[in-house]
Amino acid sequence: MxxxxxxxxxxxxxxxxxxxxxxxxxxxxxxxxxxxxxxxxxxxxxxxxxxxxxxxxxxxITSTGDSLIGYDHRPGCLPSFNDVCMKKLLALVPSTSVSGRTVLKDIEKYYEDKVSQNVRVTHVLAQGDQGPRRTDARDLGLTLIDRMKLTMLLLRSEESLSRKRINQIFNKPFFDSTFWIAFSTLFTFQPWHSAAEFRRCLRRYFYEFQNLNTKKPLDCTQFNQFExxxxxxxxxxxxxxxxxxxxxxxxxxxxxxxxxxxxxxxxxxxxxxxxxxxxxxxxxxxxxxxxxxxxxxxxxxxxxxxxxxxxxxxxxxxxxxxxxxxxxxxxxxxxxxxxxCTRVTESMLETFTVTLKDADFFNRFVKLTCDEPGIGSLVYLKDSSWKISMCIPRQPFFPLQPGNIQTFWGYGLCPEREGSFVKKPMLNCSGEEIMTELLWHLGFLSPSILKNSITIPSVMPRMTxxxxxxxxxxxxxxxxxxxxxxxxxxxxxxxxxxxxxxxxxxxxxxxxxxxxxxGLGEEPENTRKRLFLSFLDLWV
Structure with missing residues (x-):
């Protein structure tokens, strides 16, 4: 001892x-x-x-603003994917709306009533000859070499990865794969981030990657996470x-x-x-x-x-x-x-929250993605130099949000880069300029959408x-x-x-x-893990 x-x-x-x-x-x-x-x-x-x-x-991380000045939802980029520990916590906290019920039961009831169990979490949109087109995020797009490197990474000790970056293990083509796009969108990983943390994330979620891309009860709440x-x-x-x-x-x-x-x-x-x-x-x-x-x-x-x-x-x-x-x-x-705390150029990202005064954007978005309105899927814009991901949550997203107002949020993983349409870094853009860039990528070149929207940008130097x-x-x-x-x-x-x-x-x-x-003598329940052979089953 x-x-x-x-x-x-x-x-x-x-x-x-x-x-x-x-x-x-x-x-x-x-x-x-x-x-x-x-x-x-x-x-x-x-x-x-x-x-x-x-x-x-x-x-x-409080959400601020209103329908008049625009909502500001900074924690939107925080991944949820909650598990046994969050479940235990929420089972102890009483519901704020129904007497005798817990917050956990509130969330599970909302999921059962409002959320489709087959909702895909991530869509990837790429520019095509006829405008943006959706690609299948379930097609991992990994080469044999990438698969072997992933397997070897899972087998390595964490000590051997000390201070290593992900891009010191994988070559550039890996970071163009649909697998990396979906994984980095879900977890906000960048190529220069920790290989050791990437390994942990793979070991925790990789065996259920296809299921991970489907919403689960604890990841679906009636309003935003803060509320x-x-x-x-x-x-x-x-x-x-x-x-x-x-x-x-x-x-x-x-x-x-x-x-x-x-x-x-x-x-x-x-x-x-x-x-x-x-x-x-x-x-x-x-x-x-x-x-x-x-x-x-x-x-x-x-x-x-x-x-x-x-x-x-x-x-x-x-x-x-x-x-x-x-x-x-x-x-x-x-x-x-x-x-x-000192490496802000490597840990920075920028979020944005959009407040809409009419339904034109939502209607066009539903047609483009073939999703029902407000299911909360993440949409990654593959051709965006800012690496934009966006989410259309179920409405209302804020408790006092008026019925005629719609909101959505998103983030850029590389805000220091020059935009594809707006030729300046995202960091230097107003909300209106960010929305302009977004509409260009989506093919929604409508002056009325821009006029009837308020976009609040937020820079978060240490978010990752x-x-x-x-x-x-x-x-x-x-x-x-x-x-x-x-x-x-x-x-x-x-x-x-x-x-x-x-x-x-x-x-x-x-x-x-x-x-x-x-001195309670109780440890939190371990998260579920499987044997190495379970990982190999994904490649068959």
């Missing part, structure tokens, strides 16, 4: 009534931690404190009496050393321009949300591009990053935040930072080595064999943190 295990076991008998839980940040991982502390660990809700620098919880998943959790925690301390920025954490172990003793915060110190007692626990995909994000308008942010790492970083940077200087076992190449140790363990009362959570912690491409990863980390800190 190593020193860390002894330190954790020493706290196995924490008495819930004596515990004050300090949760730093209000991401989905933080909110999930609070739910499991209440319902699994029996910690009184009033003794759970969530510290957040923003004036609203949710880690900056259907995040908000019910926040409302439940507020009703339970959790102490939300908003507009409170955590600046540092103090620890005490004892025989090779570290125990958090104080949290330093900035609240209402005043510095305060929160004393952390021996029975207390601290859960820290590390890093943030949405840090440094900014939105533009229909007439102006998003504000250009500086590329300097120390600027435009929220406290999830600045705190991690501070902690790492004192505790090297807490990973390397610089590896993820968790997919960047890394080495072992760049991401800390959920319980860092030697820590007795501290856990770290979020997309930038290390959970062996699991992939960070979905919200499921953050929820799994939260469940691990609560179980280990409180």
């Amino acid at each position: 190593n020193r860390q295990q002894k330190a954790v076991l020493a706290q196995d008998r924490r008495t819930p009534s004596k515990v004050n839980a300090w949760i730093l940040g209000s991401s989905i991982a933080s909110l999930a931690s609070a739910v499991h502390l209440i319902l699994d660990a029996n910690v009184p809700a009033s003794q759970i404190h969530i510290l957040e620098s923003q004036d609203t919880p949710g880690d900056g 259907s998943i995040i908000m019910p959790i926040i409302q439940f925690l507020q009703r339970q009496g959790v102490d939300f301390r908003l507009c409170t920025k955590v600046t540092d954490i103090a620890t005490l050393s004892d025989c090779g172990t570290e125990t958090v003793s104080a949290i330093h915060v900035l609240r209402d321009s005043s510095r305060e110190t929160i004393t952390v007692c021996a029975d207390d626990i601290v859960i820290v949300s590390l890093g943030s995909d949405t840090s440094g994000s900014s939105s533009g308008t229909n007439k102006s591009p998003p504000f250009s942010k500086t590329m300097i790492a120390e600027n435009e970083l929220d406290e999830n990053w600045s705190l991690w940077l501070n902690l790492r200087t004192q505790h090297p076992t807490l990973g390397d935040p610089y590896n993820f 930072a968790s997919l960047l190449p890394r080495a072992y140790g760049d991401r800390p363990k959920v319980i860092p080595e030697g820590m007795t009362n501290l856990a770290v959570i979020g997309q930038f912690v290390e959970i062996p064999d699991e992939t960070t491409v979905s919200m499921e990863y953050s929820v799994r980390g939260a469940q691990l943190a609560v179980s280990q800190l409180m």
Whole structure:
């Protein structure tokens, strides 16, 4: 038994009534931690404190705007593909609409009533002689060499892929295949992203790739993810009496050393321009949300591009990053935040949300894709230099959305490139210019559609930072080595064999943190995996 295990076991008998839980940040991982502390660990809700620098919880992914100024749905590019951990969480949270029902039952009922079980998630549109044409995303288009390389990648150890990029393993033709287009569209992978994370994603999803491209209940919600998943959790925690301390920025954490172990003793915060110190007692626990995909994000308008942010790492970083940077200087076992937060040219993408005042766009889109209106399929524009993907969700997408208003969202994986029709980088385009480029690719050259639409662009410099190449140790363990009362959570912690491409990863980390800190002795259920022969069956 190593020193860390002894330190954790020493706290196995924490008495819930004596515990004050300090949760730093209000991401989905933080909110999930609070739910499991209440319902699994029996910690009184009033003794759970969530510290957040923003004036609203949710880690900056709240959807804003309205039908008049245009909606702004930044988290649209977040992959869902939720699994057992999210299912467990949502089964604990009460429905906001039906008494005696859970959020999980709400989602399953909506899927049963409204969503076709054979809906394809991804379409690929390419320019043809007669305009855009749809190609079959089920035809993987892989050469024998690509298949062999995929097989070899699955067999390699993760250690052998340290800091390797995907394009160091595969040649350019692979990135033109339908397989790569569909996979990268679903999970926002780029050729320069981590080969190790790509391997994890393949091992997790590749055996069911054909089924992966079909919508499942947990990936279908009545409204957007924030309204259907995040908000019910926040409302439940507020009703339970959790102490939300908003507009409170955590600046540092103090620890005490004892025989090779570290125990958090104080949290330093900035609240209402005043510095305060929160004393952390021996029975207390601290859960820290590390890093943030949405840090440094900014939105533009229909007439102006998003504000250009500086590329300097120390600027435009929220406290999830600045705190991690501070902690790492004192505790090297807490990973390397610089590896993820400084490489914005590799982790940037741009989202856009379109608000439509008439049905002309939807009618043309249905005719082009042969889909029923608003089924939520992703459509990838193969010839777009910006690498645009877009989604037409079921309407209404926002709770207060008027019946005569329709919305959809999309994102560009390469916003720094010049457009195919609008000859400027996506980053420098107004919402109207982005919509113009989109309509050109779709063949919808209608002035009335452009006139009756509002497009809100948002630049997200670190949206795919968790997919960047890394080495072992760049991401800390959920319980860092030697820590007795501290856990770290979020997309930038290390959970062996699991992939960070979905919200499921953050929820799994939260469940691990609560179980280990409180000594519950329960580990989250493992995701389903199959033997290697199952992968080979796909090629037959």
